[in-house]
Amino acid sequence: MTTPRSRIREGRPFPLGATWDGLGVNFALFSANATKVELCLFDIEGEKEIERIELPEYTDEVWHGYLPEARPGTVYAYRVHGPYEPDAGHRFNPNKLLLDPYGKQHVGELKWGPELFGYTIGSKDEDLSFDERDSAHLMPKCRVIDPAFTWGQATRPTVPWEATITYEMHVKGFTKLNRHIPEDERGTFAGLAHSRVADYLRTLGITSAELLPIHAFVDDSYLVDKGLRNYWGYNTIGFFAPEPRYLFSPFVNEFKEMVNQFHAAGIEVILDVVYNHTAEGNERGPTLSFKGIDNASYYRLMPDNARHYINDTGTGNTVNLSHPRVLQMVADSLRYWATEMRVDGFRFDLATILAREAYGYDEGGGFLDSCRQDPVLSSVKLIAEPWDIGPGGYQVGQFPPGWAEWNDKYRDTVRAFWKGEDGKLPEFVSRISGSADLFNRRGRKPWASVNFITAHDGFNLNDLVSYNDKHNEANGEDNRDGHSNNHSWNHGVEGPTDDEEIVRLRERQKRNMMATLLLSQGTPMILAGDEFGHTQKGNNNSYAQDNEINWLDWEGIDDKGRALREFTRKLIAVRKAYPILHRGRFLAGEYNEELDVKDVTWLSPNGEEMGGDDWDDPRAKCFGMLLDGRAQPTGIKRRGSDATLMIVFNAYHDVVEFSLPEAPGGSRWVGLIDTNDPDRTDTPSFPFGHEYEVTGHSLLLFVLATEESQPRRLRAGVSAILSVADEPLSDEML
Helix, strand or coil, rough: CCCCHHHCCCCCCCCEEEHHHHHHHEEECCCCCCCEEEEECCCCCCEEEEEECCCCCCEECCEEECCCCCCCCCCEEEEEEECCEEHCECCCCCCCEEEECCCCCEEECCCCCCHHHHCCCCCCCHHCCCCCCHHHHHEEEECCCCCCCCCCCCCCCCCHHHHHHHHCCHHHHHHHCCCCCCCHHCHHHHHHHHHHHHHHHHHHHCCCEEEEECCCCCCHHHHHHCCCCCCCCCEEEEEEEEEEHHHHCCCCHHHHHHHHHHHHHCCCCEEEEEECCCCCCCCCCCCCHHHHHHHHHCEEEEEEEEECCCCCCCCCCCCCCCHHHHHHHHHHHHHHHHCCCCCCEEECCCCHHEEEEEEEEECHHHHHHHHHCCCCCHHEEEEECCCCCCCCCCCCCCCCCCEEEEHHHHHHHHHHEEEEEEEEHHHHCCCCCHHHHHHHCCCCHHHEEECCCCCCCCHHHHEEEEECCCCHHHHCCCCCCCCCCCCCCCCCCCCCCCCHHHHHHHHHHHHHHHHHHCCCEEEEEECHHHHCCCCCCHHHHCCCCCCCCCCCCCCCHHHHHHHHHHHHHHHHHHHHHHHHHHHCCCCCCCEEECCCECCEEEEEECCCCHHHHHCCCCCCCCCEEEEEECCCCCCCCCCCCCCCCCEEECCCCCCEEEECCCCEEEEEEEEEEEECCCCCCCCCEECCCCEECCCCCCEEEEEEEEEECHHHHHHHHHHHHHHHCCCCCCCHCC
């Protein structure tokens, strides 16, 4: 099948990948240890290999060639020759078709079979054996694309970090059961590009949509054998290609259309990305791309035995970002999505891996340094999941300036506090104040703490208040998978119940946690579906459930769900209306003599400032948080002009009488939020010293009426905030 070398020209070693220039296509592939690289061309469906062309040039460890007659739509892959010496870290096998690491589009679906493996499964020599069967018929391929796209008038929203409200969502799960989206477009970027989706998020108040992984990924063989799929997508095989199952059309520009719709609605698009490992697994895994192109360069191998992989990810392999070409690939991928695809930021799965050098985690490691100095990457939102399973892998609060981080301490503490666990009040106070103990260093701001109570991994909000234990039987692992320490509470009955008292308490607890999330300092992240009480039926590890467990049930939203959604919408409106809820500085809790102001005061139920005994009491579960609007939220030493707010938290099981304190410059307190009475349309005012009966398991929010804002006028303003719009967010919007 080899074609004469005269047909292909030398081409260029840069850019890597397959690049169409209007006249032909340049192919460039990095491999430091290969001895020969063959470009394999296929028919348009990617089913029949029609040509093999040896790349003629090797420059700076890059194999390259130029095909003058090639065009967008050309389907291709590689075969790479070199030593098969697993003990030395080399696993070249030209019988195995390989995806281009820089491929912009994948064609076809991976079909599992023994031919995918570089070694012979069942051999007594295990992975030291060599398999000579061709894998092409089981492999997806790459397609050359034309990147041209008309973006129109929509521009990047560029939402300031302190104003950001993120919403974690899944391309398929959000649209699959949405009757307002054409049925054949549901579950795709085209479905997500429907104007109703962006309108829903905008009306809810979301500023930034965070999509679970959309890079091309693989369904694990053990899942396929059980009739399941990798729903979450944390099993990447192509860092430049969108996942084919999310494409309704044959064109990757469908993704750009979706981004354009979101930007037109003022909503950012953030991608959850997985650069810490690939779908090739360890030495017993398949050979799909990197392993067969240059295993010793792309992966971290055991220093004393290169046959085996370092597994700091728990998935079998770890991408070697200490290698300059691998680091380049990741940075090129990020720049591609940020510039060509115009996404606004990235959330990095197991981000500690990206900062890992051979000796361990390094805040000054190559990847983090490259992001800090890169003019593109330093200008987009960067969010770390700051942990992995390697030595010293837990690094919450240790990422450099410019990064935000998922704060699991916030998640666990808020859950435990509202569950009513003893001794949680002091840490709860720290978490809702922006977690200064973790992030107040090197000029970092409160927004660096991405606060979340629920995420794709773990219980969602409804199940957090409905189940004591995980129920992951549908995963086929005898309920052994998933976390067991969830700080969840079923309030008396495991799962659904008709007990009205339990239902009322569960709904109030949902409101308590949603209010805590949206009234805390830091960047809030809401899990899609939590705003109307979607249930996963107790499954806290739904990674393999491509079905109604994960798909949002828009038709099933009942009155309770609609009420929770409207309550969430009002909370977001309140957060946006009062900048003191997302200050640019950490709360100090100290008196400023120059301004005669204390930015935050912690109050006991008697209305007095909390003292040592209050903080030391493990049974203390009710307190107030007084935010003085006169405290300047920036470093300028002058009085601010924001409203003064007071939040009262009561995780005790019974009513607590709370004395509303006197506050400087004010006359009365006006009620904004009471999670025990979420539908109240009036805005009652209360004099200083009023004994407010705070319902057990509830949260209150008050605004101070000052001389400039008399109660009547203030109540009118508050009513305008709480009404949000002329009519509630209806089911017809989605």
